[in-house]
Amino acid sequence: MGKLEDLRTEREMIATKFEFILDQANDHHTTPLDIATIDAYVLEVIHWNKRLDEVYLQTAFLKPSDLDDDKKDYVLLLKSVRQVLVQLRAVRALVMPVATASIPTATSVGNNVRLPKLEIQPFHGNYLEWATFKDSFEAAVHSNASVSKVEKFTYLALLKGEAARYTADLPLTDAHYDQAWKQLHDRYENQRMIAFATLDKFCSQPKSTATSKSVKALIDAANRCIRSMELLNCHMDIHTEQFYIYHIARKLDPGAKDMWEHSLKDNDIIKLADLISFLERHAMALENSAYVASNPKSGSEKKTATVHHTQAATKKCKMGCRDSHPLFKCKEFRGATVEGRRALVKREKLCYTCLLPKHGTCDSPFKCKKCNQQHSYLLHNNAADNHRNDQQNQTMNTQASNNSRADRNYERQQGEHQQSERTSQVFHTQGRSDGSASNNGGSLFYNNSE
Secondary structure, eight states, X not given: OHHHHHHHHHHHHHHHHHHHHHXXXXXXXXXXXXXXXHHHHHHHHHHHHHHHHHHHHHHHHHOOTTHHHHHHHHHHHHHHHHHHHHHHHHHHHHHSOOOOSOOOOOOBOTTSOBOOOOOOOOBOSXXXXXXXXXXXXXXXXXXXXXXXXXXXXXXGGGBOHHHHHHHTTSOSSHXXXXXXXXXXXXXHOOHHHHHHHHHHHHHTOOOOOSSXXXXXXXXXXXXXXXXXXXXXXXXXXXXXHHHHHHHHHHTSOHHHHHHHHHHOOSSSOOOHHHHHHHHHHHHHHHHHHHHHHHOHHHXXXXXXXXXXXXXXXXXXXXXXXXXXXXXXXOHHHHHSOHHHHHHHHHHTTBOTTTOSBOOSEEOOOOOOTTTOOSSOGGGOOHHHHHHHHHXXXXXXXXXXXXXXXXXXXXXXXXXXXXXXHHHHHHHHHHHHHHHHHHHHHHHHHHHHHO
């Protein structure tokens, strides 16, 4: 339980940071913030928001009995993240107003306060963008009591495309502002459509292309989808976990997918945490390989280099194939006998574990699936196994034969012993009989002589 307590403690620390930053933003009128501080707070919130996702996923995979309480705390913190970011953006708009859409010039209101130009991204009718637009618009415009409804309606010029056409027929009056906002809210505050759009965006994520950037994008897409579904009260369970695993695995490039399959040791249900952890390591290896490739001098200074097994530039196949592919994927190599594969690896001086040119230290996590030894399963010597099995069978047969021979000797000895005893008894009986006859004969002879 030590790890679980550490995760919960870290989550409380993150919550404290969010609370502090929100207080700083709310106190802007008494203690003004400059642009640099605001931007630093925004980056810090984004950083700790990502870490919050990781903490929750690690907590969920531990499956504590009170996981429901962790889910509630996680959802509350996600809502506070949105609140903090909206408040920071509103403060930033006050400090340095920058318009990101074509908005009419702000007019003076009754109390001589001029509205700043808003830093709100236009809304085009995308369900995934609705929550961000709604929170930003409500914080800066809709909830601003110093702004009249007509002026609020003017700021709905931020609507574009389908969303703009939905309110285009309404006259620009106080009464129609409430109607326009209600229409937008009723149409786009649709949790079912938001859930479908979230899943559709995740499923349409492009496949990874054997680059660190594409693998990280796949990880971020999965985490973003999980976080969005949690906000819709669609919590993670064993079924949804397999859904994510299935779609992530389908989006892996062939090399990464093959490495992932080779890392599995049995046929048990896979955990999402294991797949994400594998992808994180794979992305780091790709990034390190790309760095070494772009800095050949730094890499050549080391006499013994650690090889990262990634889908980097593939050299020509050692089997003489026309196309370039890793040796472990070569059909010719797979179709050869084990002796032929071993001979090729020895001749070409390849690593027995990863089948790449020999190097100092091989960091491949893969082991033979047949004997769990540190070599490729394609080089597993079945003949050696058969020889060992034959030796074991021969030993067992020899022991059985010896036991059978010993049993027969024992039975023969027992038979001979019994026969010897019976012969002894016969001789003993005959001896007594002969003695009696001799006495009788002597007696008769004696009588006759008399």
